[in-house]
Amino acid sequence: MAARNDVTIQQLRYFVAAARFGSMTKAADDLLVAQSAVSSSIAVLEKQLASQLFIRRRSKGLTLTADGARFLRNAQALLSQLDESIEEARGDAKQYSGVVRLACFVTLTPFVVPRLLERLEVAHPELEVHVSEVDTQGARELLQAGAVDLAVGYDFGFGEDVEARVIGHAEPYVLLSSGHPLAHLGEIALADLAGENFVLLDIPQSRDYFLGLLADANLTPRIRHRSRNYETIRALVARGHGFSILNQRASSNATYDGGEIVTLPITGQQDALTIVVARMKGAHLSSRMRAVADALHEGP
Structure with a gap:
């Protein structure tokens, strides 16, 4: 059996993609690789970690186990730090690329997201934002599962494990x-x-x-x-x-x-309702995440 320190960056990327899509097939399509490459990579990863990361159901796809959810948060933080280090080494520290996953309260989305994307298109044209429209409970669950990096919404209470930054108020x-x-x-x-x-x-x-x-x-x-x-x-x-x-x-x-x-x-x-941008306490705040949070702070 391979040692734990033999886990590769590719395995982590395959695992994170499978968790994001809830499907080996969809992850493979997004990564432009064969489905068998993703499934075999994750199977080896589970053996290396001696832990089951997914529950596999044919009709419902993939569901993260408790161990899988914890590992996902750590894997995402590691990959984010790696990508950021590569950008800095290339001299791209002020021109961010990659993806930031954002949960947005459903009624705020048309007021916040279009302007956010407009600002980022000018400042960081290579930076993508993937948006999920949810209510407060949905945003909290996505943050805790590591399925999104940031959430923007009304401060109805995200929980003690989430920290929030005020970006506005709505009367x-x-x-x-x-x-x-x-x-x-x-x-x-x-x-x-x-x-x-x-x-x-x-x-x-x-x-x-x-x-x-x-x-x-x-x-x-x-x-x-x-x-x-x-x-x-x-x-x-x-x-x-x-x-x-x-x-x-x-x-x-x-x-x-x-x-x-x-x-x-x-x-x-x-x-008035307080509008906040939130993230998990202790989670790594990458430069690209900070760029999105700062753009949100400019106001809806």
Whole structure:
């Protein structure tokens, strides 16, 4: 049996790709090698480590074991440091290349990701960002599994093993249809909407936040419709199905279907949502990851 120190960089890259795609075949396609090369390499790696890294199921593909998840984090950190060292040796320390994997809260994605990619295209044209759209729980799970390097989202609590850097704040506001009797107001108190139908953005954590704002105003909402889709909420409000509360503002008040909404600030002190970029505590922060985090810090 080969000694542990005979593990190769190629084996690590094959293992990380298989973990990322959850499939030997998809990993091989991405790496432009034969599927047998990936599967045999990982099988040898498991023997070298005397540990099973994947549970293999024909119908569900590959699932990391607990040992596999821990090894994945270490392998990714090692490969990241290696790639960074090579870039520095080549004199490319200010022009990063490679991939940064980013989890983004689903309603933030259209406001954050396009501008982020635009900035990076100018500063680091060889740097790729692979984006996964998730809720807070999904972002936390991807970070803990080592499936993403960074996460950007609202600070609903990522856990004690995650560290977060504040990059912005988002104030809540009320959405009304343009024909609503109160649409002409410059600002609105939530109490003014007592008894009206409510259209709820029904995403975990966000849902509790919006209902909490109404509870603080002593309102029990009459929920008429729920949706996980930001634009669906806007369209339902525009067509007079109720009012809603959101945090991110689109540049236009027109909806996809030609409706029109009005956005009004809420009177009084309201709890804004804090936007953060997060990563696992103790994880290596590569130069390319730092470049992405800094670009995010420039604001949505």
